[in-house]
Amino acid sequence: xxxxxxxxxxxxxxxxxxxxxxxxxxxxxxxxxxxxxxxxxxxxxxxxxxxxxxxxxxxxxxxxxxxxxxxxxxxxxxxxxxxxxxxxxxxxxxxxxxxxxxxxxxxxxxxxxxxxxxxxxxxxxxxxxxxxxxxxxxxxxxxxxxxxxxxxxxxxxxxxxxxxxxxxxxxxxxxxxxxxxxxxxxxxxxxxxxxxxxxxxxxxxxxxxxxxxxxxxxxxxxxxxxxxxxxxxxxxxxxxxxxxxxxxxxxxxxxxxxxxxxxxxxxxxxxxxxxxxxxxxxxxxxxxxxxxxxxxxxxxxxxxxxxxxxxxxxxxxxxxxxxxxxxxxxxxxxxxxxxxxxxxxxxxxxxxxxxxxxxxxxxxxxxxxxxxxxxxxxxx
Amino acid sequence: xxxxxxxxxxxxxxxxxxxxxxxxxxxxxxxxxxxxxxxxxxxxxxxxxxxxxxxxxxxxxxxxxxxxxxxxxxxxxxxxxxxxxxxxxxxxxxxxxxxxxxxxxxxxxxxxxxxxxxxxxxxxxxxxxxxxxxxxxxxxxxxxxxxxxxxxxxxxxxxxxxxxxxxxxxxxxxxxxxxxxxxxxxxxxxxxxxxxxxxxxxxxxxxxxxxx
Numbered sequence: 001x002x003x004x005x006x007x008x009x010x011x012x013x014x015x016x017x018x019x020x021x022x023x024x025x026x027x028x029x030x031x032x033x034x035x036x037x038x039x040x041x042x043x044x045x046x047x048x049x050x051x052x053x054x055x056x057x058x059x060x061x062x063x064x065x066x067x068x069x070x071x072x073x074x075x076x077x078x079x080x081x082x083x084x085x086x087x088x089x090x091x092x093x094x095x096x097x098x099x100x101x102x103x104x105x106x107x108x109x110x111x112x113x114x115x116x117x118x119x120x121x122x123x124x125x126x127x128x129x130x131x132x133x134x135x136x137x138x139x140x141x142x143x144x145x146x147x148x149x150x151x152x153x154x155x156x157x158x159x160x161x162x163x164x165x166x167x168x169x170x171x172x173x174x175x176x177x178x179x180x181x182x183x184x185x186x187x188x189x190x191x192x193x194x195x196x197x198x199x200x201x202x203x204x205x206x207x208x209x210x211x212x213x214x215x216x217x218x219x220x221x222x223x224x225x226x227x228x229x230x231x232x233x234x235x236x237x238x239x240x241x242x243x244x245x246x247x248x249x250x251x252x253x254x255x256x257x258x259x260x261x262x263x264x265x266x267x268x269x270x271x272x273x274x275x276x277x278x279x280x281x282x283x284x285x286x287x288x289x290x291x292x293x294x295x296x297x298x299x300x301x302x303x304x305x306x307x308x309x310x311x312x313x314x315x316x317x318x319x320x321x322x323x324x325x326x327x328x329x330x331x332x333x334x335x336x337x338x339x340x341x342x343x344x345x346x347x348x349x350x351x352x353x354x355x356x357x358x359x360x361x362x363x364x365x366x367x368x369x370x371x372x373x374x375x376x377x378x379x380x
Numbered sequence: 381x382x383x384x385x386x387x388x389x390x391x392x393x394x395x396x397x398x399x400x401x402x403x404x405x406x407x408x409x410x411x412x413x414x415x416x417x418x419x420x421x422x423x424x425x426x427x428x429x430x431x432x433x434x435x436x437x438x439x440x441x442x443x444x445x446x447x448x449x450x451x452x453x454x455x456x457x458x459x460x461x462x463x464x465x466x467x468x469x470x471x472x473x474x475x476x477x478x479x480x481x482x483x484x485x486x487x488x489x490x491x492x493x494x495x496x497x498x499x500x501x502x503x504x505x506x507x508x509x510x511x512x513x514x515x516x517x518x519x520x521x522x523x524x525x526x527x528x529x530x531x532x533x534x535x536x537x538x539x540x541x542x543x544x545x546x547x548x549x550x551x552x553x554x555x556x557x558x559x560x561x562x563x564x565x566x567x568x569x570x571x572x573x574x575x576x577x578x579x580x581x582x583x584x585x586x587x588x589x590x591x592x
Contacts, residue, residue, distance in 0.1 A: 031457055031508055075459075079559060080503035080515035082459045106501040106517060107449070107461065150517070150559070156567040164508065 032166055033070045033376035039063060039173075040372035042195035049207035052238035056121030058135065058194040063173040068192025070170060071185060073375040076160050077143050078105040079150035085142065085189070088114040091373050094286040095196060100294025104147040111147065112258070113294040116287040118280050121194040124245045128292045129261040130277045139189035140182060154182045161185070196373060198282040201364040214361065217350075221358025224351060230343070231306075231355075233319040240281035240362060247275040248317040251310035251342050252291060260292065265315045273315055285363045299356045307352065310342035399426040399543060399587040401441075421545065421585035422469045422495075434476060439491070441469035456512075459505035469495045471527065485541075487531035493551070495523035513563040518556075525551030533589065541589045547581035 042065035047053035071077065073086040088102040088110070089095040095117035101109040112128050120126070126138040142148040143157060151157045161167050161180045168178040175184055206213050214222065225231045236242050247261040249272075256274030263272045276292045290296040296305065310320050322341035347355075367373050401424050423439035444466040451458035473491030480486050502516040527550070533543040557571045 029457070079517075079561070080459060080461070080501075081505055081513070082461060082503060106463065152559075153567055153569065156564060159564055159567065 031377070033073070035066065035070070035376055039066050040069075042066075042191065042372065045195065045197055045199065048199050048204040048238065050238055052122075052199070054119035054122050054197040054199050054239065055194055056119075056123075058121040058190065060191050060195050061174070063170075064175075064188045064191040065195055066192075067167075067170040067174045068188035068190070069373070070167070070376055071189050072192055073377050074161075075377075076164060077149060077151060077157060079152075079156075080105050083149060085139075086375055088142075088148070089117050091368055091375070094118065094283040094368060096287040098288060100289050102148075104145075105150045106147075108147050112292050113289065115279055116283055117193050117196050118198045118282045119239050120190075120196065122239055123241065123280070125277065128276045130247055131261070135194060136183070136186035136190040139193060140186045157185070158182065196367050198362070198364040198367065200366055201282065202361040204364070206361070215357070217354045217357045218361050220351070221354035221356070222361075224347075224355055225358050229345060229355075230319040234278045234317065235281050242278050247272075247277050248319075249274045249313055249315040250276075251313045251316045251320055252295070252305075254311050254313055258292065268314050270315070274313065275315070281359060282362045283364060285360045286365070286368070299359055300352065303347075303352045303355050306343075307345045307347045310344075312340045312342050314340055316340050316342060394429070394431050395591055396430070397426075397428045397589050397591045399428070399589040400424070401426075401585055402588050403585045421547065421581055422467065423471060426587065428475060430475070430477070434474060435487075437471075437473055437475050437489075437491070439469070439471040441467070443467045456504075456506045459503040461501065461503050463499075463501040465497075465499045467495070467497045469493065473527070473529075475531075483535045485533040485535070487533065488529065490526060490528045493523070493525045493527050493549075495521070495525075495551075497521040497523075507563055511563070513561070515562075516558070516560045518558040518560070521553050521555045523551050523553045525549055527551075532583070539591050541591070543587040543589050544583040544585055545581075545587075546583045549579050549581060550576070551578075552576050 039062050042062050043060040045053060045055040045060070071085075072089075073084050075081050075084045075087075077084060083103075083105050088097050090097050093116075096114050100113055101111070102114045104110055115128065120135055123135075124133060126132045126135065127141075132138040132141065140154075140157075143151050144154070146152060151160070158180050167180065171178045171180060171184065174188055202213065202218075211219060211222065225235075234242050234248055249260075253274060259271070259273050260275040261272055261277075263275070264270070265272050265275075284290075285299065288294075288297055288299075290299075290302050296302045306320075310316070320343050322343055401421060403421070422441040422443065424441045426437055426439040428435055428437040444464075446462075446464045448460065448462045450460040471491040471493040473489050475487050475489040478486040478488070497520065499519040500516065502514055504512060504514050507513045528548045529545050531543055531545040533541050535541040553575050555573045555575070557573075558569070560568045
């Protein structure tokens with residue numbers, strides 16, 4: 001009987017302990033961020049073996065990045081407190097989402113696919129139509145967008161943050177005083193996102209040992225990508241984005257519903273139609289669906305499109321035209337409304353699989369699993 | 381069948397027709413044209429009265445829905461989203477007739493159209509001080525326009541037929557968007573825009589028509 005009492009008491013005490021622990025965790029108010037006692041380290045990003053440093057010219061400050069992290073996941077930066085940057089740029093999905101078009105603050109669909117955030121510090125232009133060249137200006141544009149977050153008045157954004165007491169020490173740590181300004185919000189957010197780098201993929205690790213860790217299929221894919229096919233003509237450089245300095249028409253349609261970057265095509269003299277930024281292929285494996293409208297669900301579909309589906313648009317990228325050898329030749333590339341012959345790669349199934357295998361070597365899941373990029377409002 | 385032609389020549393006497401737009405109904409089961417929802421004729425029911433070579437017609441359309449998305453645990457500190465949408469359309473116009481064959485009729489003419497849309501979405505949530513906060517976005521649009529049309533009608537029998545139409549829309553709209561917050565009323569905003577738009581409604585609507 002005595003043993004029974006002791007066991008019962010122990011069981012009750014254990015249950016009480018478990019309950020009190022649970023209560024502590026679930027009792028944390030999700031409207032307040034929880035930050036570590038010691039600030040996470042966002043700076044000190046090291047280049048890969050090819051000397052590629054994805055933080056670019058951005059000098060990352062840990063306190064600004066810490067503030068940026070809270071802002072990145074701050075629902076109050078949307079007009080109705082429903083969404084944050086992190087709602088569409090999901091950490092576990094390579095800071096993109098798995099939707100063709102994302103849901104804005106009223107669940108209305110965005111006009112274009114959410115791009116992943118990967119090595120933004122080395123990109124020269126941002127958005128699918130490359131309308132912004134400054135990272136710190138880019139990061140606040142979705143906040144003001146009428147579909148995405150809806151806070152069109154900058155003063156409104158500032159007033160909302162001023163009312164949240166937890167920002168006072170964060171702004172003070174980052175900028176020396178607690179004043180909230182649009183520039184500071186942009187600076188903090190850009191510090192945070194610039195530290196989201198992909199630099200430790202299987203590809204990066206392979207550079208130092210001459211790709212000895214690659215399978216034969218991955219090596220075959222690398223050769224196709226880098227040498228045999230024109231992939232690297234656009235997706236060149238260590239960021240696999242051609243440094244994001246220009247847009248291209250890749251022949252998804254003959255007449256695009258979305259024109260992309262505005263302007264005049266110098267070759268045809270027509271208004272640009274379907275010109276979009278060349279995205280980085282780093283982490284491409286984890287950021288489906290693909291293209292500006294998320295039309296392709298898998299990498300295999302993307303490869304098949306380049307293999308056999310390119311349309312003969314009169315503004316088609318030179319790299320995707322039959323006969324293009326990198327030299328301007330009016331016989332091959334008609335300058336005014338001539339015939340356009342889209343490339344047909346005629347790849348074998350094994351070649352297509354090899355290309356996909358190589359693209360998967362560009363995956364670096366570190367930032368996707370790193371707590372310093374996680375949502376501070378989501379308590380464990 | 382006694383009559384030689386199910387369709388009617390231009391000199392035929394008067395009659396009335398009622399048409400029901402079945403596109404939405406068909407879409408439910410066949411997913412036909414749902415990707416082009418914005419192009420489907422918004423008129424649910426049309427009435428047409430013919431007087432010899434010319435006729436008049438009127439169309440009415442209405443659509444609406446409501447939705448709400450609340451946090452799973454009902455937590456008032458997490459925002460609940462409510463939406464409410466309502467659209468109404470009226471058109472009236474003149475119709476001319478051209479008999480093509482025994483079963484086919486061609487109609488053409490123009491409508492004057494009027495439309496009213498109201499879309500509202502709002503969230504309810506407690507702020508950090510426990511105060512209930514409501515943020516509301518309201519969009520109202522009033523439209524008036526002229527719509528030349530071509531209507532093709534296939535007669536199944538003397539009284540029943542199927543039809544579809546192609547519309548060329550020239551529409552002027554006056555839109556008002558309001559953003560209101562109970563927490564930050566000083567930032568409430570109201571935007572008015574007027575616009576003139578042109579577009580084509582392809583013949584993907586399907587009307588079931590009864591003649592009497």
